[in-house]
Amino acid sequence: MSEELRIRDGRSLSLAQALEERLAEWSERTGIAVEIWARPGQDAPPKIAKAVLAVLEEALANIERHSRARVVSVAVTIGRGGLRMTVSDNGVGFLGVAQGRGVTAMQSRFAELGGSLSVSGVPGEGTTVTGVVPRRR
Known part of the structure; x- marks a missing residue:
């Protein structure tokens, strides 16, 4: 499988291709518009790519x-420093600390790779999930 990610139907896709496909499917199903600001210009190792897709889901x-x-x-x-992922929405946001099984699961996925993930909200303006996985030396 080398630098490619295998998905459900057996096709091998790069991380950028898998992101685009999943975001398009989700947007079509939910009716929520998706803007892709940046795609990875190079592929991530399969373990990191799978974690990114799980956190995105x-x-x-x-x-x-x-x-x-x-x-x-x-x-x-x-980039040189590693992988960075940001998912932002323009929804209701929240006040305080993000909690729950989903937040814990996302943080654990990135922590297993030596990275970190934060969730921040602004009431009435939305929520942002930011994760970083440093490049291994």
Whole structure:
């Protein structure tokens, strides 16, 4: 499988292709618009790619359940320092500390890779999930 990610129907896709496909399917199903601000220009190792897609799925599920958003913006980049992922929505946001099984699961996925993930909200303006996985030396 090398630097590609295998998905459900058996096709091998890069992380950028898998992100685009999943975001398009989700947007069509939910009616929530998706803006892709940045795609990774290079592929991530399969373990990291799978974690990114799992976190994306959880973030989108939370948006669908709780946010009442009309637009979701996604950026995933890979550079010298590692991978950075941002998922933002223009929904209801929240005040305080993000909690719950979904937040814990997303944080655990990135922590297993030596990374970190935060969730912040602004009441009436939306929520942003930001995760970073540093490049291994």
